[in-house]
Amino acid sequence: MADNSLESGVTLYAAAARPPARKFNFNWLGVVPFFAFSLLFLILPSLYLLIGSFQDANGNFTLANIGDLFTPYILNSYWLSIQVSAVTAIGGVIFGFGLAYAAIRGGLPRWIRNALMTFSGVASNFAGVPLAFAFIATLGRTGFITLLFKNVLGINLYDTGFSLYTFWGLSLTYIYFQFPLMVLIIAPAIDGLKRQCREAAENLGANPLQYWRYVALPILSPALLGTGVLLFGNAFGAYATAFALTSGTLNLVPIQIGAEIRGDVLHNPNLGYALALGMIVIMAVSIAISMLLQRRTSRWLQ
Numbered sequence: 001m002a003d004n005s006l007e008s009g010v011t012l013y014a015a016a017a018r019p020p021a022r023k024f025n026f027n028w029l030g031v032v033p034f035f036a037f038s039l040l041f042l043i044l045p046s047l048y049l050l051i052g053s054f055q056d057a058n059g060n061f062t063l064a065n066i067g068d069l070f071t072p073y074i075l076n077s078y079w080l081s082i083q084v085s086a087v088t089a090i091g092g093v094i095f096g097f098g099l100a101y102a103a104i105r106g107g108l109p110r111w112i113r114n115a116l117m118t119f120s121g122v123a124s125n126f127a128g129v130p131l132a133f134a135f136i137a138t139l140g141r142t143g144f145i146t147l148l149f150k151n152v153l154g155i156n157l158y159d160t161g162f163s164l165y166t167f168w169g170l171s172l173t174y175i176y177f178q179f180p181l182m183v184l185i186i187a188p189a190i191d192g193l194k195r196q197c198r199e200a201a202e203n204l205g206a207n208p209l210q211y212w213r214y215v216a217l218p219i220l221s222p223a224l225l226g227t228g229v230l231l232f233g234n235a236f237g238a239y240a241t242a243f244a245l246t247s248g249t250l251n252l253v254p255i256q257i258g259a260e261i262r263g264d265v266l267h268n269p270n271l272g273y274a275l276a277l278g279m280i281v282i283m284a285v286s287i288a289i290s291m292l293l294q295r296r297t298s299r300w301l302q
Contacts, residue, residue, distance in 0.1 A: 046280060052273035065274035074256065078278065081236055081253045084167065088174040089231035093224060095175065096182025104190045117187070120180035127177045132244035135173045139164045165246050173245060174235050181234065182227055189223035226293030233286035237279065253279055 056062045068074065103113040138145050141158060149155045163169055193216060201211045239254035248255050253275060260272030 049273045049276050049280065052270050053277045055270055057268075057270065065268075065270050068271055069274055069278055073251070074275065077251045077253050077256045080167075080251055084171055084174065084252065085232045085235040087171045088178050088235045089228050091171070091175045092178030092182045092231045093228045096179035097186055097224065099179065100183045100186050101190055104187060105193070116183060120183040123180040124177055124184060127238065128240035129244045131173065131176065132241050135164060135169075135176070135245065139169070139172075165249065167250070170242055170245060170250060173241060174238065178231050178235065182231060185227045185230065186220075186223060189220055193219065222293040226290045229286050229290040229293070233283050233290075236286070237283060 053065050054061055054063065056064065099116060102108060103116045135143075137143055139157075140146065143164075146157050149157055164173070197215050197219070198211060201215050206214070237254065239258065242250060242252050243255055243258070248259070257272045257275045257279075260267065260275065261269045
């Protein structure tokens with residue numbers, strides 16, 4: 001009898017000590033579309049570009065495509081793309097931050113903030129051919145604003161040196177979708193500015209300039225820099241707007257890639273893959289810097 005009790009106790013102890021059977025977590029099904037999308041439209045295309053960058057037209061291994069990236073013509077296209085991206089990123093940061101701060105902390109009515117956020121959500125995704133057409137209809141040679149200046153004020157914008165189809169015209173067009181993106185991203189950081197910090201600075205005798213120099217800007221600088229890097233990457237990869245607006249006359253990297261892959265005159269797909277690989281490297285560095293700065297911002301705002 002004692003042996004049976006002992007055996008039963010051992011059995012019960014072993015059953016209790018045995019880890020429970022692991023059940024399938026169905027929550028993983030919710031992220032399957034994300035991983036499938038990333039695999040099909042990010043990872044596999046990137047691998048295809050990487051492999052194609054080191055192949056010639058016959059599929060043989062070569063370093064000629066990577067070497068061609070350092071020719072003056074292609075280096076100039078990278079430099080021009082970097083210039084456009086940098087100018088529009090800086091303009092988007094300055095203009096977008098001013099708008100966001102005025103709407104959130106400027107003491108304006110609540111409806112202005114709601115209207116600004118709604119507009120920013122729409123305008124940040126308004127790009128490509130529709131945006132180019134909108135600017136041509138507004139600031140083109142026969143655009144509404146151009147004719148308004150000419151007929152009402154007697155000023156021909158294009159006689160003063162302005163042109164929508166040049167570097168500064170393209171930069172102005174890019175800023176249209178850059179500053180709304182800045183507003184959307186910087187708004188949480190502005191919301192996170194604690195009023196106690198401003199009150200403490202004022203109690204210690206700081207004027208508004210000192211508050212911004214020693215308190216607000218050090219707190220917001222990681223978010224501003226991180227968002228600026230993100231805006232840089234956003235402009236660097238834009239293709240449809242630039243091509244539709246300038247018809248490919250500006251030597252930007254995305255336009256060069258299209259010319260190499262699908263062009264009739266310039267047709268070297270593998271060089272186009274190498275150009276795209278260079279863009280991926282630049283974009284990856286930009287995203288990594290943005291993530292590091294955003295992580296630092298999150299620690300400040302806790």
